[in-house]
Amino acid sequence: MEEEKYRFLEHRLEGLNIREKDSSARKTMDEVFDEKTLLTLYKLMTRGVIEKLEFPISTGKEGNVFLGLDRDGGQLAVKIYRTSNATYRSLARYIEDDPRFRKVKRNRRALIKEWARKEFQNLHRYRNTSLPVPEPVAVLDNVLVMTYVSLDESPAPQLRSIGLKADILQAVFDTVADFIVRGYHEAKLVHGDLSEFNILYSDSGPVVIDVGQAVISSYAMAPIYLKRDIENIRKYFLRNGADISNPALDELVSQLKTEHLLL
Ligand SMILES: Nc1ncnc2c1ncn2[C@@H]1O[C@H](COP(=O)(O)OP(=O)(O)O)[C@@H](O)[C@H]1O
Ligand SMILES: [Mg+2]
Known part of the structure:
Protein backbone atom coordinates (compact mmCIF):
# COMPACT_ATOMS: atom_id res chain seq x y z
CA MET A 1 0.00 0.00 0.00
CA LEU A 41 -10.65 0.56 6.36
CA TYR A 42 -8.96 3.34 4.46
CA LYS A 43 -11.93 3.50 2.08
CA LEU A 44 -14.44 3.52 4.92
CA MET A 45 -12.49 6.36 6.50
CA THR A 46 -12.16 8.46 3.36
CA ARG A 47 -15.88 7.91 2.67
CA GLY A 48 -16.66 9.33 6.08
CA VAL A 49 -18.18 6.20 7.61
CA ILE A 50 -15.48 5.70 10.24
CA GLU A 51 -13.27 8.44 11.58
CA VAL A 149 -24.44 -1.41 21.96
CA SER A 150 -23.58 -0.11 25.40
CA LEU A 151 -24.49 -0.37 29.06
CA ASP A 152 -23.55 2.52 31.32
CA GLU A 153 -21.14 3.88 28.72
CA SER A 154 -19.19 0.62 28.45
CA PRO A 155 -19.55 -2.13 25.83
CA ALA A 156 -22.73 -4.03 26.69
CA PRO A 157 -21.91 -7.33 28.42
CA GLN A 158 -23.04 -10.69 27.13
CA LEU A 159 -26.07 -12.00 28.97
CA ARG A 160 -24.03 -14.92 30.35
CA SER A 161 -21.70 -12.60 32.23
CA ILE A 162 -24.18 -10.59 34.25
CA GLY A 163 -26.52 -11.49 37.07
CA LEU A 164 -30.00 -10.06 36.60
CA LYS A 165 -32.75 -9.81 39.18
CA ALA A 166 -35.53 -12.36 38.72
CA ASP A 167 -38.09 -9.94 37.32
CA ILE A 168 -35.62 -8.45 34.84
CA LEU A 169 -34.46 -11.91 33.77
CA GLN A 170 -38.08 -12.86 33.15
CA ALA A 171 -38.62 -9.79 31.00
CA VAL A 172 -35.44 -10.58 29.05
CA PHE A 173 -36.73 -14.11 28.43
CA ASP A 174 -39.97 -12.75 27.03
CA THR A 175 -38.10 -10.37 24.72
CA VAL A 176 -35.87 -13.19 23.48
CA ALA A 177 -38.91 -15.45 22.98
CA ASP A 178 -40.54 -12.66 20.97
CA PHE A 179 -37.32 -12.32 18.97
CA ILE A 180 -37.51 -16.00 18.04
CA VAL A 181 -41.22 -16.01 17.22
CA ARG A 182 -41.45 -12.72 15.31
CA GLY A 183 -38.04 -13.38 13.79
CA TYR A 184 -39.48 -16.57 12.32
CA HIS A 185 -42.90 -15.29 11.24
CA GLU A 186 -42.18 -11.68 10.36
CA ALA A 187 -38.50 -11.22 9.57
CA LYS A 188 -38.62 -14.81 8.27
CA LEU A 189 -35.26 -15.59 9.75
CA VAL A 190 -33.87 -18.19 12.12
CA HIS A 191 -30.85 -16.92 14.03
CA GLY A 192 -29.04 -20.25 14.21
CA ASP A 193 -26.57 -19.38 16.96
CA LEU A 194 -28.80 -17.89 19.60
CA SER A 195 -27.46 -18.20 23.13
CA GLU A 196 -26.43 -16.18 26.17
CA PHE A 197 -23.19 -15.44 24.26
CA ASN A 198 -24.93 -13.62 21.43
CA ILE A 199 -27.35 -11.57 23.49
CA LEU A 200 -25.98 -8.34 24.93
CA TYR A 201 -27.59 -6.63 27.86
CA SER A 202 -27.76 -2.92 27.08
CA ASP A 203 -29.26 0.30 28.42
CA SER A 204 -32.32 -0.46 26.32
CA GLY A 205 -32.60 -4.14 27.28
CA PRO A 206 -31.43 -7.24 25.42
CA VAL A 207 -29.91 -6.85 21.95
CA VAL A 208 -29.24 -9.88 19.76
CA ILE A 209 -25.98 -9.89 17.80
CA ASP A 210 -23.92 -12.19 15.54
CA VAL A 211 -26.59 -12.72 12.89
CA GLY A 212 -24.24 -13.74 10.06
CA GLN A 213 -25.37 -17.34 10.07
CA ALA A 214 -29.11 -16.57 10.30
CA VAL A 215 -31.06 -18.32 7.55
CA ILE A 216 -34.44 -17.67 5.97
CA SER A 217 -37.33 -19.59 7.55
CA SER A 218 -38.13 -21.50 4.39
CA TYR A 219 -34.63 -22.90 4.12
CA ALA A 220 -34.54 -26.68 4.61
CA MET A 221 -32.27 -26.53 7.64
CA ALA A 222 -34.22 -23.71 9.33
CA PRO A 223 -36.37 -25.93 11.60
CA ILE A 224 -33.27 -27.70 12.88
CA TYR A 225 -31.57 -24.40 13.70
CA LEU A 226 -34.78 -23.09 15.22
CA LYS A 227 -35.11 -26.13 17.47
CA ARG A 228 -31.54 -25.69 18.63
CA ASP A 229 -32.02 -21.96 19.29
CA ILE A 230 -35.15 -22.61 21.35
CA GLU A 231 -33.48 -25.40 23.33
CA ASN A 232 -30.39 -23.29 24.08
CA ILE A 233 -32.46 -20.34 25.21
CA ARG A 234 -34.87 -22.36 27.33
CA LYS A 235 -31.98 -24.22 28.98
CA TYR A 236 -30.17 -21.00 29.88
CA PHE A 237 -33.21 -19.25 31.33
CA LEU A 238 -34.42 -22.35 33.16
CA ARG A 239 -31.01 -22.78 34.76
CA ASN A 240 -31.18 -19.19 35.93
CA GLY A 241 -34.58 -19.60 37.51
CA ALA A 242 -36.88 -18.05 34.90
CA ASP A 243 -40.30 -19.39 33.97
CA ILE A 244 -39.82 -20.57 30.41
CA SER A 245 -43.44 -20.87 29.41
CA ASN A 246 -44.32 -18.27 26.83
CA PRO A 247 -47.60 -18.64 24.91
CA ALA A 248 -46.26 -17.46 21.54
CA LEU A 249 -43.10 -19.55 21.75
CA ASP A 250 -45.00 -22.62 22.94
CA GLU A 251 -47.39 -22.18 20.04
CA LEU A 252 -44.53 -21.99 17.55
CA VAL A 253 -43.07 -25.19 18.96
CA SER A 254 -46.37 -27.05 18.69
CA GLN A 255 -46.98 -25.65 15.22
CA LEU A 256 -43.64 -26.99 14.06
CA LYS A 257 -44.36 -30.31 15.73
CA THR A 258 -47.65 -30.73 13.92
CA GLU A 259 -45.99 -29.83 10.67
CA HIS A 260 -43.48 -32.57 11.52
CA LEU A 261 -40.75 -30.06 11.14
CA LEU A 262 -39.59 -30.57 14.69
CA LEU A 263 -39.14 -34.07 16.00
N1 LIG B 1 -22.77 -3.83 18.02
C1 LIG B 1 -22.01 -4.16 19.06
N2 LIG B 1 -21.90 -3.34 20.13
C2 LIG B 1 -21.13 -3.67 21.19
N3 LIG B 1 -20.42 -4.79 21.29
C3 LIG B 1 -20.48 -5.66 20.25
C4 LIG B 1 -21.28 -5.40 19.11
N4 LIG B 1 -21.14 -6.44 18.24
C5 LIG B 1 -20.30 -7.30 18.84
N5 LIG B 1 -19.90 -6.85 20.05
C6 LIG B 1 -18.96 -7.51 20.99
O1 LIG B 1 -18.11 -8.36 20.26
C7 LIG B 1 -18.31 -9.72 20.64
C8 LIG B 1 -18.20 -10.63 19.42
O2 LIG B 1 -19.18 -10.27 18.45
P1 LIG B 1 -19.98 -11.37 17.65
O3 LIG B 1 -20.77 -10.66 16.62
O4 LIG B 1 -20.70 -12.26 18.59
O5 LIG B 1 -18.81 -12.15 16.89
P2 LIG B 1 -18.15 -13.59 17.09
O6 LIG B 1 -18.89 -14.32 18.18
O7 LIG B 1 -18.32 -14.22 15.76
O8 LIG B 1 -16.73 -13.30 17.45
C9 LIG B 1 -19.67 -9.73 21.32
O9 LIG B 1 -19.80 -10.76 22.26
C10 LIG B 1 -19.71 -8.38 21.97
O10 LIG B 1 -19.00 -8.41 23.19
MG1 LIG C 1 -20.76 -14.27 18.97
Missing part, protein backbone atom coordinates in the same frame (compact mmCIF):
# COMPACT_ATOMS: atom_id res chain seq x y z
CA GLU A 2 1.19 3.48 -0.72
CA GLU A 3 3.05 5.34 1.95
CA GLU A 4 0.46 8.09 2.07
CA LYS A 5 -2.36 5.67 2.83
CA TYR A 6 -0.34 4.01 5.56
CA ARG A 7 0.30 7.33 7.21
CA PHE A 8 -3.38 8.20 7.04
CA LEU A 9 -4.32 4.93 8.71
CA GLU A 10 -1.59 5.10 11.28
CA HIS A 11 -3.14 8.22 12.76
CA ARG A 12 -6.56 6.69 12.81
CA LEU A 13 -5.64 3.33 14.30
CA GLU A 14 -3.93 4.89 17.25
CA GLY A 15 -5.50 3.09 20.18
CA LEU A 16 -4.79 -0.30 18.67
CA ASN A 17 -0.99 -0.33 18.86
CA ILE A 18 -0.92 -2.29 15.67
CA ARG A 19 2.45 -0.95 14.76
CA GLU A 20 3.95 -1.79 18.09
CA LYS A 21 6.55 -4.53 17.79
CA ASP A 22 6.63 -7.56 20.11
CA SER A 23 3.33 -6.76 21.76
CA SER A 24 1.37 -9.89 22.59
CA ALA A 25 -1.51 -8.58 20.54
CA ARG A 26 0.73 -8.09 17.55
CA LYS A 27 0.20 -11.46 15.90
CA THR A 28 -3.58 -11.23 16.10
CA MET A 29 -3.48 -7.69 14.80
CA ASP A 30 -1.31 -8.67 11.86
CA GLU A 31 -3.77 -11.40 11.02
CA VAL A 32 -6.77 -9.11 11.20
CA PHE A 33 -5.18 -6.12 9.52
CA ASP A 34 -3.80 -7.64 6.39
CA GLU A 35 -3.08 -5.24 3.57
CA LYS A 36 -6.46 -5.58 1.85
CA THR A 37 -8.30 -5.05 5.10
CA LEU A 38 -6.25 -1.92 5.77
CA LEU A 39 -7.29 -0.67 2.35
CA THR A 40 -10.93 -1.40 3.12
CA LYS A 52 -11.14 6.41 13.94
CA LEU A 53 -10.72 2.94 15.42
CA GLU A 54 -10.27 3.02 19.16
CA PHE A 55 -9.76 -0.37 20.80
CA PRO A 56 -10.78 -4.02 20.39
CA ILE A 57 -13.98 -4.94 22.23
CA SER A 58 -13.66 -8.59 21.37
CA THR A 59 -11.19 -10.94 19.75
CA GLY A 60 -12.94 -13.98 18.35
CA LYS A 61 -12.07 -16.97 16.21
CA GLU A 62 -13.55 -15.54 13.06
CA GLY A 63 -13.03 -11.88 13.58
CA ASN A 64 -12.55 -8.97 15.89
CA VAL A 65 -14.91 -6.26 16.96
CA PHE A 66 -13.57 -2.77 17.57
CA LEU A 67 -14.99 0.36 19.03
CA GLY A 68 -14.92 2.98 16.31
CA LEU A 69 -15.89 6.63 16.17
CA ASP A 70 -17.73 8.44 13.43
CA ARG A 71 -17.04 12.04 12.41
CA ASP A 72 -19.31 13.40 15.10
CA GLY A 73 -17.64 11.31 17.78
CA GLY A 74 -20.56 8.86 17.81
CA GLN A 75 -19.66 5.30 18.75
CA LEU A 76 -19.69 2.43 16.28
CA ALA A 77 -18.98 -1.27 16.42
CA VAL A 78 -16.65 -2.34 13.62
CA LYS A 79 -16.61 -6.09 13.02
CA ILE A 80 -13.67 -7.23 10.95
CA TYR A 81 -13.79 -10.78 9.67
CA ARG A 82 -10.45 -12.46 9.46
CA THR A 83 -9.73 -13.67 5.98
CA SER A 84 -7.85 -16.74 7.16
CA ASN A 85 -8.43 -20.29 6.02
CA ALA A 86 -9.84 -21.24 9.40
CA THR A 87 -12.57 -18.61 9.05
CA TYR A 88 -13.32 -19.76 5.54
CA ARG A 89 -13.75 -23.37 6.65
CA SER A 90 -16.06 -22.56 9.52
CA LEU A 91 -18.25 -20.22 7.47
CA ALA A 92 -18.42 -22.30 4.30
CA ARG A 93 -20.60 -24.98 5.87
CA TYR A 94 -23.34 -22.45 6.61
CA ILE A 95 -23.29 -20.56 3.37
CA GLU A 96 -23.01 -23.61 1.11
CA ASP A 97 -26.70 -24.50 1.02
CA ASP A 98 -28.26 -21.10 1.56
CA PRO A 99 -30.22 -20.38 -1.63
CA ARG A 100 -29.33 -16.68 -1.40
CA PHE A 101 -25.65 -17.47 -1.82
CA ARG A 102 -25.67 -20.09 -4.51
CA LYS A 103 -23.68 -17.99 -6.88
CA VAL A 104 -20.85 -17.19 -4.54
CA LYS A 105 -17.62 -18.45 -5.92
CA ARG A 106 -15.70 -20.93 -3.88
CA ASN A 107 -13.08 -18.35 -3.27
CA ARG A 108 -11.97 -17.55 0.24
CA ARG A 109 -12.05 -13.79 0.17
CA ALA A 110 -15.24 -13.68 -1.87
CA LEU A 111 -17.00 -15.99 0.56
CA ILE A 112 -15.96 -14.01 3.61
CA LYS A 113 -17.09 -10.83 1.88
CA GLU A 114 -20.46 -12.44 1.16
CA TRP A 115 -20.69 -13.49 4.77
CA ALA A 116 -20.24 -9.92 5.99
CA ARG A 117 -22.86 -8.81 3.48
CA LYS A 118 -25.20 -11.51 4.71
CA GLU A 119 -24.80 -10.35 8.30
CA PHE A 120 -25.51 -6.79 7.15
CA GLN A 121 -28.67 -7.87 5.29
CA ASN A 122 -29.87 -9.96 8.18
CA LEU A 123 -29.46 -7.00 10.55
CA HIS A 124 -31.66 -4.99 8.16
CA ARG A 125 -34.30 -7.68 8.05
CA TYR A 126 -34.48 -7.85 11.82
CA ARG A 127 -34.52 -4.06 12.15
CA ASN A 128 -37.31 -3.77 9.60
CA THR A 129 -39.41 -5.92 11.91
CA SER A 130 -38.40 -3.78 14.91
CA LEU A 131 -36.49 -6.61 16.52
CA PRO A 132 -33.61 -5.65 18.82
CA VAL A 133 -30.36 -5.96 16.87
CA PRO A 134 -27.67 -3.32 16.23
CA GLU A 135 -28.46 -0.99 13.37
CA PRO A 136 -26.37 -1.77 10.27
CA VAL A 137 -24.36 1.25 9.11
CA ALA A 138 -22.13 0.01 6.28
CA VAL A 139 -20.48 -3.06 4.87
CA LEU A 140 -17.44 -3.21 2.65
CA ASP A 141 -15.52 -6.37 1.89
CA ASN A 142 -14.83 -8.13 5.20
CA VAL A 143 -15.73 -5.13 7.38
CA LEU A 144 -19.17 -4.60 8.89
CA VAL A 145 -20.03 -1.34 10.64
CA MET A 146 -23.01 -1.15 12.98
CA THR A 147 -24.23 0.82 15.95
CA TYR A 148 -22.43 0.21 19.17
Whole structure:
Protein backbone atom coordinates (compact mmCIF):
# COMPACT_ATOMS: atom_id res chain seq x y z
CA MET A 1 0.00 0.00 0.00
CA GLU A 2 1.19 3.48 -0.72
CA GLU A 3 3.05 5.34 1.95
CA GLU A 4 0.46 8.09 2.07
CA LYS A 5 -2.36 5.67 2.83
CA TYR A 6 -0.34 4.01 5.56
CA ARG A 7 0.30 7.33 7.21
CA PHE A 8 -3.38 8.20 7.04
CA LEU A 9 -4.32 4.93 8.71
CA GLU A 10 -1.59 5.10 11.28
CA HIS A 11 -3.14 8.22 12.76
CA ARG A 12 -6.56 6.69 12.81
CA LEU A 13 -5.64 3.33 14.30
CA GLU A 14 -3.93 4.89 17.25
CA GLY A 15 -5.50 3.09 20.18
CA LEU A 16 -4.79 -0.30 18.67
CA ASN A 17 -0.99 -0.33 18.86
CA ILE A 18 -0.92 -2.29 15.67
CA ARG A 19 2.45 -0.95 14.76
CA GLU A 20 3.95 -1.79 18.09
CA LYS A 21 6.55 -4.53 17.79
CA ASP A 22 6.63 -7.56 20.11
CA SER A 23 3.33 -6.76 21.76
CA SER A 24 1.37 -9.89 22.59
CA ALA A 25 -1.51 -8.58 20.54
CA ARG A 26 0.73 -8.09 17.55
CA LYS A 27 0.20 -11.46 15.90
CA THR A 28 -3.58 -11.23 16.10
CA MET A 29 -3.48 -7.69 14.80
CA ASP A 30 -1.31 -8.67 11.86
CA GLU A 31 -3.77 -11.40 11.02
CA VAL A 32 -6.77 -9.11 11.20
CA PHE A 33 -5.18 -6.12 9.52
CA ASP A 34 -3.80 -7.64 6.39
CA GLU A 35 -3.08 -5.24 3.57
CA LYS A 36 -6.46 -5.58 1.85
CA THR A 37 -8.30 -5.05 5.10
CA LEU A 38 -6.25 -1.92 5.77
CA LEU A 39 -7.29 -0.67 2.35
CA THR A 40 -10.93 -1.40 3.12
CA LEU A 41 -10.65 0.56 6.36
CA TYR A 42 -8.96 3.34 4.46
CA LYS A 43 -11.93 3.50 2.08
CA LEU A 44 -14.44 3.52 4.92
CA MET A 45 -12.49 6.36 6.50
CA THR A 46 -12.16 8.46 3.36
CA ARG A 47 -15.88 7.91 2.67
CA GLY A 48 -16.66 9.33 6.08
CA VAL A 49 -18.18 6.20 7.61
CA ILE A 50 -15.48 5.70 10.24
CA GLU A 51 -13.27 8.44 11.58
CA LYS A 52 -11.14 6.41 13.94
CA LEU A 53 -10.72 2.94 15.42
CA GLU A 54 -10.27 3.02 19.16
CA PHE A 55 -9.76 -0.37 20.80
CA PRO A 56 -10.78 -4.02 20.39
CA ILE A 57 -13.98 -4.94 22.23
CA SER A 58 -13.66 -8.59 21.37
CA THR A 59 -11.19 -10.94 19.75
CA GLY A 60 -12.94 -13.98 18.35
CA LYS A 61 -12.07 -16.97 16.21
CA GLU A 62 -13.55 -15.54 13.06
CA GLY A 63 -13.03 -11.88 13.58
CA ASN A 64 -12.55 -8.97 15.89
CA VAL A 65 -14.91 -6.26 16.96
CA PHE A 66 -13.57 -2.77 17.57
CA LEU A 67 -14.99 0.36 19.03
CA GLY A 68 -14.92 2.98 16.31
CA LEU A 69 -15.89 6.63 16.17
CA ASP A 70 -17.73 8.44 13.43
CA ARG A 71 -17.04 12.04 12.41
CA ASP A 72 -19.31 13.40 15.10
CA GLY A 73 -17.64 11.31 17.78
CA GLY A 74 -20.56 8.86 17.81
CA GLN A 75 -19.66 5.30 18.75
CA LEU A 76 -19.69 2.43 16.28
CA ALA A 77 -18.98 -1.27 16.42
CA VAL A 78 -16.65 -2.34 13.62
CA LYS A 79 -16.61 -6.09 13.02
CA ILE A 80 -13.67 -7.23 10.95
CA TYR A 81 -13.79 -10.78 9.67
CA ARG A 82 -10.45 -12.46 9.46
CA THR A 83 -9.73 -13.67 5.98
CA SER A 84 -7.85 -16.74 7.16
CA ASN A 85 -8.43 -20.29 6.02
CA ALA A 86 -9.84 -21.24 9.40
CA THR A 87 -12.57 -18.61 9.05
CA TYR A 88 -13.32 -19.76 5.54
CA ARG A 89 -13.75 -23.37 6.65
CA SER A 90 -16.06 -22.56 9.52
CA LEU A 91 -18.25 -20.22 7.47
CA ALA A 92 -18.42 -22.30 4.30
CA ARG A 93 -20.60 -24.98 5.87
CA TYR A 94 -23.34 -22.45 6.61
CA ILE A 95 -23.29 -20.56 3.37
CA GLU A 96 -23.01 -23.61 1.11
CA ASP A 97 -26.70 -24.50 1.02
CA ASP A 98 -28.26 -21.10 1.56
CA PRO A 99 -30.22 -20.38 -1.63
CA ARG A 100 -29.33 -16.68 -1.40
CA PHE A 101 -25.65 -17.47 -1.82
CA ARG A 102 -25.67 -20.09 -4.51
CA LYS A 103 -23.68 -17.99 -6.88
CA VAL A 104 -20.85 -17.19 -4.54
CA LYS A 105 -17.62 -18.45 -5.92
CA ARG A 106 -15.70 -20.93 -3.88
CA ASN A 107 -13.08 -18.35 -3.27
CA ARG A 108 -11.97 -17.55 0.24
CA ARG A 109 -12.05 -13.79 0.17
CA ALA A 110 -15.24 -13.68 -1.87
CA LEU A 111 -17.00 -15.99 0.56
CA ILE A 112 -15.96 -14.01 3.61
CA LYS A 113 -17.09 -10.83 1.88
CA GLU A 114 -20.46 -12.44 1.16
CA TRP A 115 -20.69 -13.49 4.77
CA ALA A 116 -20.24 -9.92 5.99
CA ARG A 117 -22.86 -8.81 3.48
CA LYS A 118 -25.20 -11.51 4.71
CA GLU A 119 -24.80 -10.35 8.30
CA PHE A 120 -25.51 -6.79 7.15
CA GLN A 121 -28.67 -7.87 5.29
CA ASN A 122 -29.87 -9.96 8.18
CA LEU A 123 -29.46 -7.00 10.55
CA HIS A 124 -31.66 -4.99 8.16
CA ARG A 125 -34.30 -7.68 8.05
CA TYR A 126 -34.48 -7.85 11.82
CA ARG A 127 -34.52 -4.06 12.15
CA ASN A 128 -37.31 -3.77 9.60
CA THR A 129 -39.41 -5.92 11.91
CA SER A 130 -38.40 -3.78 14.91
CA LEU A 131 -36.49 -6.61 16.52
CA PRO A 132 -33.61 -5.65 18.82
CA VAL A 133 -30.36 -5.96 16.87
CA PRO A 134 -27.67 -3.32 16.23
CA GLU A 135 -28.46 -0.99 13.37
CA PRO A 136 -26.37 -1.77 10.27
CA VAL A 137 -24.36 1.25 9.11
CA ALA A 138 -22.13 0.01 6.28
CA VAL A 139 -20.48 -3.06 4.87
CA LEU A 140 -17.44 -3.21 2.65
CA ASP A 141 -15.52 -6.37 1.89
CA ASN A 142 -14.83 -8.13 5.20
CA VAL A 143 -15.73 -5.13 7.38
CA LEU A 144 -19.17 -4.60 8.89
CA VAL A 145 -20.03 -1.34 10.64
CA MET A 146 -23.01 -1.15 12.98
CA THR A 147 -24.23 0.82 15.95
CA TYR A 148 -22.43 0.21 19.17
CA VAL A 149 -24.44 -1.41 21.96
CA SER A 150 -23.58 -0.11 25.40
CA LEU A 151 -24.49 -0.37 29.06
CA ASP A 152 -23.55 2.52 31.32
CA GLU A 153 -21.14 3.88 28.72
CA SER A 154 -19.19 0.62 28.45
CA PRO A 155 -19.55 -2.13 25.83
CA ALA A 156 -22.73 -4.03 26.69
CA PRO A 157 -21.91 -7.33 28.42
CA GLN A 158 -23.04 -10.69 27.13
CA LEU A 159 -26.07 -12.00 28.97
CA ARG A 160 -24.03 -14.92 30.35
CA SER A 161 -21.70 -12.60 32.23
CA ILE A 162 -24.18 -10.59 34.25
CA GLY A 163 -26.52 -11.49 37.07
CA LEU A 164 -30.00 -10.06 36.60
CA LYS A 165 -32.75 -9.81 39.18
CA ALA A 166 -35.53 -12.36 38.72
CA ASP A 167 -38.09 -9.94 37.32
CA ILE A 168 -35.62 -8.45 34.84
CA LEU A 169 -34.46 -11.91 33.77
CA GLN A 170 -38.08 -12.86 33.15
CA ALA A 171 -38.62 -9.79 31.00
CA VAL A 172 -35.44 -10.58 29.05
CA PHE A 173 -36.73 -14.11 28.43
CA ASP A 174 -39.97 -12.75 27.03
CA THR A 175 -38.10 -10.37 24.72
CA VAL A 176 -35.87 -13.19 23.48
CA ALA A 177 -38.91 -15.45 22.98
CA ASP A 178 -40.54 -12.66 20.97
CA PHE A 179 -37.32 -12.32 18.97
CA ILE A 180 -37.51 -16.00 18.04
CA VAL A 181 -41.22 -16.01 17.22
CA ARG A 182 -41.45 -12.72 15.31
CA GLY A 183 -38.04 -13.38 13.79
CA TYR A 184 -39.48 -16.57 12.32
CA HIS A 185 -42.90 -15.29 11.24
CA GLU A 186 -42.18 -11.68 10.36
CA ALA A 187 -38.50 -11.22 9.57
CA LYS A 188 -38.62 -14.81 8.27
CA LEU A 189 -35.26 -15.59 9.75
CA VAL A 190 -33.87 -18.19 12.12
CA HIS A 191 -30.85 -16.92 14.03
CA GLY A 192 -29.04 -20.25 14.21
CA ASP A 193 -26.57 -19.38 16.96
CA LEU A 194 -28.80 -17.89 19.60
CA SER A 195 -27.46 -18.20 23.13
CA GLU A 196 -26.43 -16.18 26.17
CA PHE A 197 -23.19 -15.44 24.26
CA ASN A 198 -24.93 -13.62 21.43
CA ILE A 199 -27.35 -11.57 23.49
CA LEU A 200 -25.98 -8.34 24.93
CA TYR A 201 -27.59 -6.63 27.86
CA SER A 202 -27.76 -2.92 27.08
CA ASP A 203 -29.26 0.30 28.42
CA SER A 204 -32.32 -0.46 26.32
CA GLY A 205 -32.60 -4.14 27.28
CA PRO A 206 -31.43 -7.24 25.42
CA VAL A 207 -29.91 -6.85 21.95
CA VAL A 208 -29.24 -9.88 19.76
CA ILE A 209 -25.98 -9.89 17.80
CA ASP A 210 -23.92 -12.19 15.54
CA VAL A 211 -26.59 -12.72 12.89
CA GLY A 212 -24.24 -13.74 10.06
CA GLN A 213 -25.37 -17.34 10.07
CA ALA A 214 -29.11 -16.57 10.30
CA VAL A 215 -31.06 -18.32 7.55
CA ILE A 216 -34.44 -17.67 5.97
CA SER A 217 -37.33 -19.59 7.55
CA SER A 218 -38.13 -21.50 4.39
CA TYR A 219 -34.63 -22.90 4.12
CA ALA A 220 -34.54 -26.68 4.61
CA MET A 221 -32.27 -26.53 7.64
CA ALA A 222 -34.22 -23.71 9.33
CA PRO A 223 -36.37 -25.93 11.60
CA ILE A 224 -33.27 -27.70 12.88
CA TYR A 225 -31.57 -24.40 13.70
CA LEU A 226 -34.78 -23.09 15.22
CA LYS A 227 -35.11 -26.13 17.47
CA ARG A 228 -31.54 -25.69 18.63
CA ASP A 229 -32.02 -21.96 19.29
CA ILE A 230 -35.15 -22.61 21.35
CA GLU A 231 -33.48 -25.40 23.33
CA ASN A 232 -30.39 -23.29 24.08
CA ILE A 233 -32.46 -20.34 25.21
CA ARG A 234 -34.87 -22.36 27.33
CA LYS A 235 -31.98 -24.22 28.98
CA TYR A 236 -30.17 -21.00 29.88
CA PHE A 237 -33.21 -19.25 31.33
CA LEU A 238 -34.42 -22.35 33.16
CA ARG A 239 -31.01 -22.78 34.76
CA ASN A 240 -31.18 -19.19 35.93
CA GLY A 241 -34.58 -19.60 37.51
CA ALA A 242 -36.88 -18.05 34.90
CA ASP A 243 -40.30 -19.39 33.97
CA ILE A 244 -39.82 -20.57 30.41
CA SER A 245 -43.44 -20.87 29.41
CA ASN A 246 -44.32 -18.27 26.83
CA PRO A 247 -47.60 -18.64 24.91
CA ALA A 248 -46.26 -17.46 21.54
CA LEU A 249 -43.10 -19.55 21.75
CA ASP A 250 -45.00 -22.62 22.94
CA GLU A 251 -47.39 -22.18 20.04
CA LEU A 252 -44.53 -21.99 17.55
CA VAL A 253 -43.07 -25.19 18.96
CA SER A 254 -46.37 -27.05 18.69
CA GLN A 255 -46.98 -25.65 15.22
CA LEU A 256 -43.64 -26.99 14.06
CA LYS A 257 -44.36 -30.31 15.73
CA THR A 258 -47.65 -30.73 13.92
CA GLU A 259 -45.99 -29.83 10.67
CA HIS A 260 -43.48 -32.57 11.52
CA LEU A 261 -40.75 -30.06 11.14
CA LEU A 262 -39.59 -30.57 14.69
CA LEU A 263 -39.14 -34.07 16.00
N1 LIG B 1 -22.77 -3.83 18.02
C1 LIG B 1 -22.01 -4.16 19.06
N2 LIG B 1 -21.90 -3.34 20.13
C2 LIG B 1 -21.13 -3.67 21.19
N3 LIG B 1 -20.42 -4.79 21.29
C3 LIG B 1 -20.48 -5.66 20.25
C4 LIG B 1 -21.28 -5.40 19.11
N4 LIG B 1 -21.14 -6.44 18.24
C5 LIG B 1 -20.30 -7.30 18.84
N5 LIG B 1 -19.90 -6.85 20.05
C6 LIG B 1 -18.96 -7.51 20.99
O1 LIG B 1 -18.11 -8.36 20.26
C7 LIG B 1 -18.31 -9.72 20.64
C8 LIG B 1 -18.20 -10.63 19.42
O2 LIG B 1 -19.18 -10.27 18.45
P1 LIG B 1 -19.98 -11.37 17.65
O3 LIG B 1 -20.77 -10.66 16.62
O4 LIG B 1 -20.70 -12.26 18.59
O5 LIG B 1 -18.81 -12.15 16.89
P2 LIG B 1 -18.15 -13.59 17.09
O6 LIG B 1 -18.89 -14.32 18.18
O7 LIG B 1 -18.32 -14.22 15.76
O8 LIG B 1 -16.73 -13.30 17.45
C9 LIG B 1 -19.67 -9.73 21.32
O9 LIG B 1 -19.80 -10.76 22.26
C10 LIG B 1 -19.71 -8.38 21.97
O10 LIG B 1 -19.00 -8.41 23.19
MG1 LIG C 1 -20.76 -14.27 18.97
